[in-house]
Amino acid sequence: MRVGWIGLGRMGLPMATRLLDAGYSLSIWNRTKSKAEPLGERGANVVNELTDLAGVDVLFTMVATGDDVKGVCIGPNGVFGKGRAAKSTILVDCSSIGIDESNELRHELSNRGLQYVVASVSGNGSCARAGKLSSVALGPEKAFQSVKPLIETFAPRGVHYVGDGDLARICKIAHNVMLGVVIENLIEITLLAQKAGVSRAAFLEFMNNSVLGSIFTQYKTPALVNLDWSTTFTPQLLLKDLDHGLSAGHEFGVPMPVAASTRETVQIHIGAAMLQKDPDKYLSMDFGALLETMALTAGIKVSSENKKVLSGLEI
Numbered sequence: 001m002r003v004g005w006i007g008l009g010r011m012g013l014p015m016a017t018r019l020l021d022a023g024y025s026l027s028i029w030n031r032t033k034s035k036a037e038p039l040g041e042r043g044a045n046v047v048n049e050l051t052d053l054a055g056v057d058v059l060f061t062m063v064a065t066g067d068d069v070k071g072v073c074i075g076p077n078g079v080f081g082k083g084r085a086a087k088s089t090i091l092v093d094c095s096s097i098g099i100d101e102s103n104e105l106r107h108e109l110s111n112r113g114l115q116y117v118v119a120s121v122s123g124n125g126s127c128a129r130a131g132k133l134s135s136v137a138l139g140p141e142k143a144f145q146s147v148k149p150l151i152e153t154f155a156p157r158g159v160h161y162v163g164d165g166d167l168a169r170i171c172k173i174a175h176n177v178m179l180g181v182v183i184e185n186l187i188e189i190t191l192l193a194q195k196a197g198v199s200r201a202a203f204l205e206f207m208n209n210s211v212l213g214s215i216f217t218q219y220k221t222p223a224l225v226n227l228d229w230s231t232t233f234t235p236q237l238l239l240k241d242l243d244h245g246l247s248a249g250h251e252f253g254v255p256m257p258v259a260a261s262t263r264e265t266v267q268i269h270i271g272a273a274m275l276q277k278d279p280d281k282y283l284s285m286d287f288g289a290l291l292e293t294m295a296l297t298a299g300i301k302v303s304s305e306n307k308k309v310l311s312g313l314e315i
Contacts, residue, residue, distance in 0.1 A: 002027070003150065004056035006072050006079075007095070008035045010232060011121070012062035014128035015094070015154040019060075020044055022153045027053055029072075050079045054089070058147050062094045064237065066101030069093055074108045090115045090143050092151070094135075096176060096237070098244045099166045115143040119151045119159070120172030124232035126219060128154060130313040135159045136175075138168035170248065177245035177259050179216070180238050180287075184262045186217060187291045190224060191298050201225045201307045218312040220288055226304045227292070229285035235273070238287045239266050269293040 005016045008030040020026050027045040030036040040046040061069055075081050109116045117139030127133050135155035151159045162168050193203040204221045242263040249256040269290045273282035295302045
């Protein structure tokens with residue numbers, strides 16, 4: 001099976017690496033070609049043009065926005081742009097985009113005779129490297145079944161098929177809304193414990209070993225304890241997904257007051273970052289850096305506790 005991959009960012013690179021390690025014939029394209037070269041050295045075929053991927057059997061996309069997906073797939077220079085079609089190709093999009101954007105893409109691909117599968121994933125780059133991703137998928141069942149073994153390669157914790165339409169998009173949007181709500185509340189209660197005199201490390205160890213602990217609370221613990229904001233997910237991308245979630249809530253008539261409050265808190269954090277001397281640096285930090293903004297509102301000066309804390313993702 002000839003497999004193509006577009007997008008080698010924080011998530012795309014470890015996901016594509018797992019496909020390559022599993023022995024699949026992989027052709028890859030990335031906007032910054034240098035990021036593709038390490039996989040080229042390991043046997044992947046690094047292509048120069050998106051159109052070089054038009055003949056693959058399965059094409060994966062893992063990019064930042066809906067506009068990015070449409071650009072690489074059906075844009076003028078995209079794989080299937082300018083009337084180009086490859087009717088044997090199945091497009092599997094793993095990106096986090098809006099429902100309307102996904103519907104538009106499905107329509108455009110259908111007009112070209114292409115099959116479209118969505119395989120949204122839960123986790124970050126570290127989860128991908130540690131084999132801790134899971135996926136929720138939708139699309140024509142026959143097409144999904146043919147690509148399921150590939151998805152399972154980078155999502156070994158489970159691939160959950162929810163049918164056709166945009167149900168997987170709803171699941172992914174809901175997932176990322178909860179991601180925002182959980183990190184905001186986790187930060188609030190951690191700062192509450194710290195201001196009362198409990199170290200962040202001790203409090204989060206207690207939380208992780210309680211009934212409320214999760215893979216997520218554990219793998220964010222080292223960052224919250226030691227203020228390591230190495231990027232896994234930026235605040236701008238989190239804000240985008242919160243907006244997608246609130247838009248879906250309006251569409252379906254579901255009140256989401258907690259999500260709305262979280263959205264505004266993330267916006268405050270982004271605004272605070274823009275006031276820094278180097279706003280690009282602060283805006284590119286991990287969304288966990290919200291801890292520092294919230295600490296200021298609580299009158300707390302935070303610093304690294306310099307403690308070795310396990311993330312649960314150690315390989």
